Amino acid sequence: MPQNRLQIAIISADHELEMEQRLVGETLVKLGAFVNGFSFLDDSDTERLKLNQKCLADADYAIVLTNMRYAPLSPGGAGFVHQMYAAVQAKGIPVLSLIYKGVQKSSLNADDYRRQQDFVSLLKEGNYYEWHNAEGLRHATEKAFQKLSDNYPSGGWVRGEAGTKSEGSQGNKDLQITLLSKALEEERGKRVVEIDTTEVAVEYVCKAFYGGTMKTETGIVKLSWNELFLTVGPQLMNPTRESNFRTVLCDQLLEKEKAALQKRLPQAHAFVDLRIQTTLFNVVKVNLAAQGLIELQQGLWQLTPFGEHQLMRQAKSL
Numbered sequence: 001m002p003q004n005r006l007q008i009a010i011i012s013a014d015h016e017l018e019m020e021q022r023l024v025g026e027t028l029v030k031l032g033a034f035v036n037g038f039s040f041l042d043d044s045d046t047e048r049l050k051l052n053q054k055c056l057a058d059a060d061y062a063i064v065l066t067n068m069r070y071a072p073l074s075p076g077g078a079g080f081v082h083q084m085y086a087a088v089q090a091k092g093i094p095v096l097s098l099i100y101k102g103v104q105k106s107s108l109n110a111d112d113y114r115r116q117q118d119f120v121s122l123l124k125e126g127n128y129y130e131w132h133n134a135e136g137l138r139h140a141t142e143k144a145f146q147k148l149s150d151n152y153p154s155g156g157w158v159r160g161e162a163g164t165k166s167e168g169s170q171g172n173k174d175l176q177i178t179l180l181s182k183a184l185e186e187e188r189g190k191r192v193v194e195i196d197t198t199e200v201a202v203e204y205v206c207k208a209f210y211g212g213t214m215k216t217e218t219g220i221v222k223l224s225w226n227e228l229f230l231t232v233g234p235q236l237m238n239p240t241r242e243s244n245f246r247t248v249l250c251d252q253l254l255e256k257e258k259a260a261l262q263k264r265l266p267q268a269h270a271f272v273d274l275r276i277q278t279t280l281f282n283v284v285k286v287n288l289a290a291q292g293l294i295e296l297q298q299g300l301w302q303l304t305p306f307g308e309h310q311l312m313r314q315a316k317s318l
Contacts, residue, residue: 004155004156004157005032005033005034005156005157006032006033006034006060006061006148006149006154006156006157007033007034007035007036007058007059007060007061007156007157008028008033008034008035008036008059008060008061008062008063008145008148009036009037009052009055009056009059009061009062009063009088009093010024010025010028010035010036010037010039010062010063010065011037011052011062011063011064011065011081011084011085011088012037012039012040012064012065012066012081013039013040013041013066013069013071013072013079013080013081014039014040014041015067015069015071015072016067016069017039017065017067018039019134020065020067020134020137021039021065023134023137023138023141024063024065024098024137024141027138027141027142027145028063028141028145031142031145033145034157036055036058036059037052037055038051038052038055040052040072040080040081041072043072046074046075048080049074049080049083049084052084053084053087056084056087056088056091056093059093060093060094060154060156061093061094061095061096061148061149061152061154062084062088062093062094062095062096063095063096063097063098063141063144064081064084064085064088064095064096064097064098064123065097065098066081066097066098066099066100066116066119066120066123067100068100068113068116069112069113069116070082070112070113070115070116070119071109071112074286077279077282077283077286078282078283078286078287078290079115079119081119082119082290083286083287083290084290085119085122085123086287086290086291087290087291087292089291090290090291090292090293090306091292094127094148094151094152095126095127096126096127096128096129096144096147096148097123097124097126097127097128097129098128098129098130098131098137098140098141098144099120099123099124099128099129099130099131100130100131100132101130101131101132102131102132102133103132122198125198127144127147127148129143129144197224197225197226198224198225199222199223199224200222200223200224200225200228201220201221201222202220202221202222202223202228202253202276202280203218203219203220203276203277203280204218204219204220204221204250204253204257204274204275204276205217205218205274205275206219206254206257206261206271206272206273206274206275207271207272207273208261208265208268208270208271209268209269209270209271209272210267210268210269211269217261217265217268217271219257219260219261219264221253221256221257221260223256225287225288225291226314228249228284228288229288229291229293229307229310229311230311230314231249231252231253231256232245232248232249232252232288233293233303233307233310233311234311235248235252236294236301236302236303236307237302237303237308237311238302239297239298239300239301239302240300240301240302241299241300241301242299242301245285245301246281249276249281249284250274250275250276251274253274253276254271254272254274257271257274258271285301288307292304292306292307293306293307293310294307
C-alpha cells in the first residue's frame, strides 16, 4: 500500500536562524514530509528568490520561519521572505508561520525592526504559532504540520512499488506520477485565491489650485493590495512602459483621492500632478509581481495569465 508524503517549502532568511532552520527541517522529515527551499542570505540574491519560487511549484504547504529581522532586501526595497509569502498566497498554497517571540538576539536597526513588526502583523492574520526556544520551535513545527495536513488535505506524493525494476513496473510508476501530478494541478486550479485585503498607506504629494495660486499638498491614501491591483490592472492588459505604469497609478490614485482632498481643502478648486516616491512605487511593483499578478517582459509591464484571470473574476463579481 503506497504511502503519501507531503512536500513542504520552508521560507526563511539565514540571519541567526541556521540552527532553527535545521531543527524545523529535521522535525518535518521525521514526520514523513519532504522538505525544500533555500534560506535567503544577508546579501541581496534575486537568483535565490527565483529558485525558491520554483520550489513552490511542487509544494503542498509552506512554512515561514522568522525572527526579529526583516532584511535581507531585494533591489526594489521589499524583504525576500515577504516576497515569498506573497507568492505563496498568490498560488493558493496553505501556509503557516512560526514567529519568534523571545529576547532580542542582537542590536537591531530601527527601520528594519519596524518593518519586521509590520510583516509579523501580516503573518498573524493567517495561521501561526509562536516560539521562543528550540523545544518550543520543535513543538510548534509538529503542531504546524498536523494543522496543515488536517485542515488542508493534499494528495501528496506517492512512491512506486518497491522491490521490482522491470520496465512494466517503471511504466506503472511513471503513470502513477503523471496521474498524481495531474490530480494535484486540477485540485490547485479549483482553489480560490483569497483577495489580499492587507492595507497599505500610500503617501503622496500633489498640486492644489487656490484662485490664482498653486500650492503643494501632501496626503496619505489607504488601500488594500487588491484595490491597488484593481486600480492598475485594466491598464496593464496590454504591455506598458514603466513610466506609463507609474503615470497611470498616480492618475488613478488622484481620482480616488479627489473627494477626500476637496473635503479637506474646500477652498481649493482643482488638484493635479499627484506623485509618489520611487521607493514606494518599487514596493508596489515587487508586491504585485510576487503575487504572480504582473510581470516584466522585454522591458514592458503587463498582467500575467493569472493576473488576467483574477481581474476578470473580480470584474464579474462587481
